[in-house]
Amino acid sequence: MVNQSSKATSDQSLGRQNVEELPQLLILHPGPIFSMHESLFEKKFSLLKAWESPESIHHFLTTHAQSTRAILCSSVTPITAEILSLLPSLCVIACENTGVELIDLMECRKRGIYVTNAGPAFSQDVADMAVGLLLAVAMRIPASDRYIRARGWSDHQCFPPRTFKLRGKHVGIVGFGNIGSEVAKRLEAFGCKISYNSRKQKPSIPYEFYPQVIDLAYNCNVLIICCALTDQTRHMINRDVLKSLGENGIIVNVGRGSIIHERELVTSLMSREIAGAGLDVFENEPNVPNELFELDNVVLTPHRGAFTEEVFSNAFKLTMANLEAFFSNKPLITAIKQYD
Incomplete structure (x- = not known):
């Protein structure tokens, strides 16, 4: 007869192991695409939700995100040189939106960090x-x-x-x-x-x-x-x-x-x-x-030019495709040219 307590402990350990095996994805603040598809992101990535932590952003990143290679950002998420300096392993910034004006592209270029967006969606x-x-x-x-x-x-x-x-x-x-x-x-x-x-x-x-x-x-x-x-x-x-x-x-x-x-x-x-x-x-x-x-x-009109159900679905698929391509060592789908 199987010990139910032992089985439960084993299942919990296996669950933790599966989560730990998922690649980390850092989110400083949730945008609309992430908010609508959070459960789907959770199936693919181990999510670091900085906005939920009572810690300062500096303390959170230096404590929990030193090995993080990817960050998901939105139009309300500034990615400054200071933020980048706290993420020594960062390789890619995946934007769920079109604009990248809140990202320090020059600093990304210095550090060899790729930036993608969902513009075509x-x-x-x-x-x-x-x-x-x-x-x-x-x-x-x-x-x-x-x-x-x-x-x-x-x-x-x-x-x-x-x-x-x-x-x-x-x-x-x-x-x-x-x-x-x-x-x-x-x-x-x-x-x-x-x-x-x-x-x-x-x-x-x-x-x-x-x-x-x-x-x-x-x-x-x-x-x-x-x-x-x-x-x-x-x-x-x-x-x-x-x-x-x-x-x-x-x-x-x-x-x-x-x-x-x-x-x-x-x-x-x-x-x-x-x-x-x-x-x-x-x-x-x-x-x-x-x-x-x-x-x-x-x-x-209140900055709603692209707020349709189809756009949110397509932007999610494109953002996910960029992240999956990165973690599979494949070419990024919509890498932006940081500087000509």
């Missing part, structure tokens, strides 16, 4: 949002909705016409990566002329390239911001660029809020130096300048 949905914002501003859809709800139509109140017809307009895309290329595909279907600005001209792209964003703005009716936030792109869209876009121009931002100088954008909108703006991102989220609330030529 988000591209199509963010491109849909960009086009949606453009249509909403150009056709004054939210303003029209408010007009009817306020009984303006039934009271025969005057309502201004839409900003312009989209077909035939010249659209400048700032940042021609995954998102920018998807935006271009969609706007071609509307009969728009496409030009772009990027760090480098892309020989395979048939559209006209403008090395200076101010020149792109001057020659376009619409600017759509799709690029990443870097030291070079911070406040790249300033008052001069907006003046070049002109009083009939529309700007759409689905990149990062700080790419546009927000105060100068507010000034340009209030003084009608540009016709309108569609904004899914802001410089100091979740805070939005109060002046924007009063403007009918602005459409605002």
Whole structure:
């Protein structure tokens, strides 16, 4: 007869052994992808949940994470040089989101640490949002909705016409990566002329390239911001660029809020130096300048360009694929270029 107590002890020991055999994955703070799929991550990795510990982050990392080779991060997780200095075995940072502006890429490069993101999982949905914002501003859809709800139509109140017809307009895309290329595909279907600005001209792209964003703005009716936030792109869209876009121009931002100088954008909108703006991102989220609330030529959304069920599922699969590739000594799926 088997001793049940001995069997239970054996099973518990085996369970601990199996957990210990799983590769460690450090999470400083949970993002939405991890939160939705935590049980699936637990099946593949031994999770180090730093945010649950009462210890300081310094003490937690020096005590528990010295052999950790992988970290999962989100858009709310800064990975600074100080954090990296506390993780001597770290080899890969897997981002469950697109942006990597909170990661010290230069320090990662010095230490030979790879960085991956889930950008391709988000591209199509963010491109849909960009086009949606453009249509909403150009056709004054939210303003029209408010007009009817306020009984303006039934009271025969005057309502201004839409900003312009989209077909035939010249659209400048700032940042021609995954998102920018998807935006271009969609706007071609509307009969728009496409030009772009990027760090480098892309020989395979048939559209006209403008090395200076101010020149792109001057020659376009619409600017759509799709690029990443870097030291070079911070406040790249300033008052001069907006003046070049002109009083009939529309700007759409689905990149990062700080790419546009927000105060100068507010000034340009209030003084009608540009016709309108569609904004899914802001410089100091979740805070939005109060002046924007009063403007009918602005459409605002709360950084939700890619919040669909399909995106969360695809981002999880891509993040997991990067981690599994790393621990299997296979090429990473979406390793980013830290510096050209």
